[in-house]
Amino acid sequence: MQRALKTLIVTGAIALVFAPMQARADGFVSPWVGSAFGSGNGIGIGNGVSASEIKNGQTTIGVNLGGMGAGIIGGELDFGYSPSFFGDKTLFGNNTVIDVMGNVIVGIPVGGQHGAGIRPYPTGGAGLLRTQIDGGTLGNISYSRNGFGWNAGGGVMGYFAYHIGLRGDLRYLRAVKETDFGFTTSENLGSLKFWRASIGVVFR
Numbered sequence: 001m002q003r004a005l006k007t008l009i010v011t012g013a014i015a016l017v018f019a020p021m022q023a024r025a026d027g028f029v030s031p032w033v034g035s036a037f038g039s040g041n042g043i044g045i046g047n048g049v050s051a052s053e054i055k056n057g058q059t060t061i062g063v064n065l066g067g068m069g070a071g072i073i074g075g076e077l078d079f080g081y082s083p084s085f086f087g088d089k090t091l092f093g094n095n096t097v098i099d100v101m102g103n104v105i106v107g108i109p110v111g112g113q114h115g116a117g118i119r120p121y122p123t124g125g126a127g128l129l130r131t132q133i134d135g136g137t138l139g140n141i142s143y144s145r146n147g148f149g150w151n152a153g154g155g156v157m158g159y160f161a162y163h164i165g166l167r168g169d170l171r172y173l174r175a176v177k178e179t180d181f182g183f184t185t186s187e188n189l190g191s192l193k194f195w196r197a198s199i200g201v202v203f204r
């Protein structure tokens with residue numbers, strides 16, 4: 001968690017430098033930290049561990065960059081990085097999930113587009129969903145896959161002033177194809193899927 005917070009602070013400092021440039025186009029940059037949960041299928045994978053137990057509450061960090069165009073409909077790029085997503089390194093070795101997705105976002109500014117106000121929004125899109133596992137006690141596994149995935153969710157951006165505020169976000173991410181990690185299970189793990197709740201600073 002300390003590493004995630006350090007990354008959030010550094011990314012936020014970089015975003016602050018570019019915030020005035022983004023503001024001219026009603027753009028925004030939002031570094032965030034969150035948690036991935038609700039992704040398990042309850043399938044036993046050995047050693048008394050189930051998928052539902054190893055894929056909940058994992059820390060995830062990232063950044064969103066976007067613009068609202070005319071002020072209501074816009075787009076954003078979502079980047080998320082989840083270290084030790086499937087569990088600790090003892091079981092799975094080095095393991096991560098990365099998403100890079102392009103989204104449509106619809107946000108209605110309450111209180112206007114200038115100064116303090118809030119902007120609730122739904123968002124959805126598709127793109128890259130990369131999974132990687134390397135080693136661990138479950139087997140001598142070396143697996144990585146760049147797959148196609150989609151996400152949908154929503155949240156709210158609340159601004160203290162024109163340039164800075166907070167953003168809370170909840171979204172569901174899912175891979176299109178089934179995931180085969182290369183070790184024996186009682187049945188297929190199915191498509192990688194999880195919820196992600198996050199909070200971050202937003203600059204515009």
